[in-house]
Amino acid sequence: MVADPLRLDAFIPFRLSVTSNLVSETIASTYQALFGLTIPEWRLIAVIAEDEGTTQQQVGRRTRMDKVTVSRATIALVERGLVERRPHSSDRRSQSLHLTKSGRDLYAAIAPKALELERRIFADFAPEDVVAFSAMLLRVQQATLAVRDEA
Incomplete structure (x- = not known):
């Protein structure tokens, strides 16, 4: 395969x-x-x-x-x-x-x-999507650090 x-x-x-x-x-x-x-x-x-x-x-x-x-x-x-x-x-x-x-x-x-730029970038996103995205970024960061530490 x-x-x-x-x-x-x-x-x-x-x-x-x-x-x-x-x-x-x-x-x-x-x-x-x-x-x-x-x-x-x-x-x-x-x-x-x-x-x-x-x-x-x-x-x-x-x-x-x-x-x-x-x-x-x-x-x-x-x-x-x-x-x-x-x-x-x-x-x-x-x-x-x-x-x-x-x-x-x-x-x-x-x-x-800085806060205004952030607001403008995420203006078309639902607030719950922004919260979920931020949480996902943190999880990606933690997972990446774990993978790096395994190497």
Whole structure:
């Protein structure tokens, strides 16, 4: 018996990746135009806003961004005066990241725009479909981590 051929348009990981890239590109163009931020920079600001004092390593784990991307975003935001590094209270090799007043102000301006973009993307979906989709994404993430850990 011959296995079914791989067809990218029917291959869920491919479709998920393409959709994710499309959403990210749409958001990135908005953030770039309005605030001069890249997606990694915005993600870093958002993570710090939620978890003040986080480290670059923790940001990488949470966002799945690689070390170089997190480092470059951190450097850019420190240079712009939006993020500051402070000595980490329990790990001398690490630094904690904090938003400056300008960083907090920028986050306060961007967060409503992010929620508006999300609302616009999902405007034609029933609320219960959005809840189910969000739950499914979490399940896919957990299943993927389990498969990766098996390898």
